[in-house]
Amino acid sequence: MRTAVLRVLGATALAVLAATAPAGAAEGGDADRDFTLQDPRITESSGLAASRAHPGIYWTHNDQDAPLIYGVDSRTGKTVATLTLKGVGTPRDMEAISVGPDGHVYVGDIGDNLDGTWDHVWIYRFPEPKELRDQTVRATQYDVRYADGARDAEALMVHPETGRVYIASKHKDGGGLYEGPARLSASRANVFRRIAEVPWVTDGAFSPDGERLVLRGYLLAEEYAWKDGRPVGEGTSAGAPFQGQAESVTYTRDGSALMFGSEGNHSRVIRVDRPGAAPAPGRTAPGGGAEPPGGGASGEPAGEGNATTGFLVLGLVAAAVIGGKRLLRRG
Template identity: 30%
Template sequence: MNRIAALLLLSLIALPAGAREPGRDAQPDPPPPLPEGVELAALITDSRLSEISGLALSRRHPDIFWMHNDSHDANALYGVDVQGRIRATLQLPVPNIDWEDISSFEHAGRSWLLVADTGDNGGIRTELALHLLPEPGTLADHDIAAEVVRTIRFRWPDGARDCEAVAVDVQHGAIYLIGKKRTPPDLFRLPLWPEENQPPDTLHEAERIGTLAGIVQPTAEDLARSPVYGRYRSQITAADVSADGRYFAVMSYLHIYLWPRHRDGWGAALAQPPQQRDLPWMAQAEAMGFDAEGRALWLSSERLPAPLIRMDLSVQP
C-alpha cells in the first residue's frame, strides 16, 4: 500500500469515536497511531464489498480471505487477497436473507466454509440457516451447484433474536452462536454434522449453554454522548475458534475478547473473565477471523473504504 493510501486509511479508522459523530462541531484531535501489534494491511475499495459482514481465512489458498456482504445483497462469497483485491467470486444457490458471519475449517481431508444466515434485526424470523460448502480448489469465479451446498435449518429455543457471531469448533463437531442484543450475550450450540439419517429439511433447535462474561457495557457517559449508538457498541458482531481449537475470540464494535479452552468446554470457558483488547476505531467492525496459526486476528469493517487489519496476539495489550 502506498503512503497516500495508508494516510487516508489512518484518517478514517483512527479517529476517536466521538470525533466522528453527527452534531459535533469541534475539530477532531490528530489521529493517534495504531496500537502496538496492530498492522494496516490493505484498504478495500471495491464496491462489490460495500457492507462486509463476515471474514474467514481460506484453508486452501494462501493469503486469501473469504468475505461476504450483509442482508439482501448478492448471494456471493468473495475471495480477497491481502492487498484488498477481489480474486474470485462464488455464487451460492441460496438467498442472502441476512448473512452475518462465515467460518472456514478442515474436516476429513477437505476444506469447508460455513455461511451463517442468522441476522434478525427485527426479531421476527422463526427459522434460520447455516450453509455448508466445500471450498473450491481453484481461485476463480464459480457458480456453486445446489447439490454441493448442505443447509442446517434451525430455530432458537426461546424466541427470535439477532445473531451476528458464529464459530465452528471442528475438533468437537460443534457450531457456536452468540446472540447480539441481550445482556449478557447468550451462547448456543448446534451439531456441525447432524445425524445422517435425518431428513435434509429437519428443523434443529439450538441448545443454550451459557452466557459470555466480561463484555464491557456502555457507561452513562457513553449513552449521554450518543443515545442512539452508545448502547450498540458492546454488542457482539463476530466470532471464531482458532484452527488448533485452543482459543475462542469474539468482537464487539469496540473490543476483541479472547478465552482459552476450558476442560469443561466453551460454555465454561466463556463464563470466565476474558482477555480484552481495544480495537482501532472502525466505522462498523463486523468481520473477524483467526489466521492459520492462531497467532493473529484479521479484522474488517462494513463501511467503504474498509480496512483490512492484522492484530498480532503475541503482543500484550
C-alpha cells in the same frame, strides 16, 4: 433505507477515526498483514474467515446481498474469486462466515433486523474451492432455531477440531453462546441451545488449534480459553483496534494474530499480533521484541498519541450505530 443510513454512519465513523487506525503494509507486501478491501462491490463486510486451502486469502461477504462470497488476497486487498451460491434461497441478513475442519465454508444468515422475531434463520455450507476463480458452487441450506426463542445474532463459529457450530447472539436480553447439534441436518430444523453467557457481540472465531475463542463487539474484543466445549473464565482483551462499524474478526491461518474488519466502502482489515506470538515479517516492537497487541505496522504501540481522541469518538460512533439500527427497526 437501512443500508443507506448505516453506510452514512459507517462513513462518518471511518472519517473521524482515520487518524487513530494503525498504518498498514503497502500493497503487494506479505500475506496476513493489514489490507484494504479494494472491490467496490464489498460495502458491508460483515464476516471474515481465513482460508484453510489458500494461504493469505480471506473470505468475506456483504450483509444483505445476492448469495455471493468474495475471496480477497491479503497481499493486495483485491478480490481473486467471487463465489455464487447455488441451491439456497435469497439471503435475509448474512452476518458471519467460518471455515470448518471438513473443508467446507459455513455462512451464517443469522441476523434478525426485526430484533428477534423470525422463527428461524439459516446456515449455508459449501466446499472450499480448490481453484481461486469466479465460479458457482452448490451449497446446502440448514434451518436453525433457538431452544429459547428467536433472537438476533451476528457471530457464527465452527470449531476446528469437532466441527460443531456455535452462534453468539446479540438479543435485547443480552448475549448468549449457543451450541448446535453434533451434525447439522438438512432435513429438519437444527436446534441451538444456550450454553454460556457472553457479551453482546458482532463476530467471533476459534483459534486454529481450537483452544481459544475470540468475540468482538463495537468497542472491545475478548479472548477466552476453550475447554470441554465451553469458554473458560472472564476473557482477556484481544487488543481490538479503533474501527468505524466493527463487524468482523478471525484468526490468521497460523493462529499468530487476529484480523479485525469493519463495514464500509474500501474498509480496512487490521492485524493484531497475539501476545507471545511471532509477529508478521517486518513487524516488530521497539527493541526488537514482538509488537504489543494493537500496534501499527511501524511498530508504534496502538493508542500512543491518539488514544484519547479514539476513546472519545468511539463511544459516540457506537451509540450512533446502535441507535441508528434501533431506529430503523422501528421504522
